[in-house]
Amino acid sequence: MLFKVEMQVNIPSSLPKAQADDIKAKEKAYSQQLQRDGKWPHIWRVVGQYANVSIFDVADNQELHTILTALPLYPYMEITVQPLCEHPSSIHNQQ
Numbered sequence: 001m002l003f004k005v006e007m008q009v010n011i012p013s014s015l016p017k018a019q020a021d022d023i024k025a026k027e028k029a030y031s032q033q034l035q036r037d038g039k040w041p042h043i044w045r046v047v048g049q050y051a052n053v054s055i056f057d058v059a060d061n062q063e064l065h066t067i068l069t070a071l072p073l074y075p076y077m078e079i080t081v082q083p084l085c086e087h088p089s090s091i092h093n094q095q
């Protein structure tokens with residue numbers, strides 16, 4: 001199942017820089033492993049914002065929930081999820 005996920009990151013200025021940098025490094029490693037696994041095929045920065053638009057390719061809602069809630073930056077994120085299906089005019093995925 002494909003999902004469009006938008007993540008807005010709001011790290012409080014009260015969080016010490018070293019701690020924020022550590023969380024960001026863990027987030028990067030976690031994200032890149034999911035990308036290698038094919039679960040997170042797209043991630044794009046939203047211009048001018050500490051935010052991304054991503055596509056996830058997972059088995060079901062539960063798997064996406066498990067992945068998102070394990071993001072190291074999850075406590076500092078606002079996340080919106082939209083399920084996707086095939087567009088009838090798409091030239092991809094035709095059988």
Ligand SMILES: O=C(O)C[C@H]1C=CC(=O)O1
Binds near residue numbers: 007027052
């Ligand atoms: O920077 C972000 O958009 C937040 C987060 C998502 C992946 C990652 O490495 O960081």
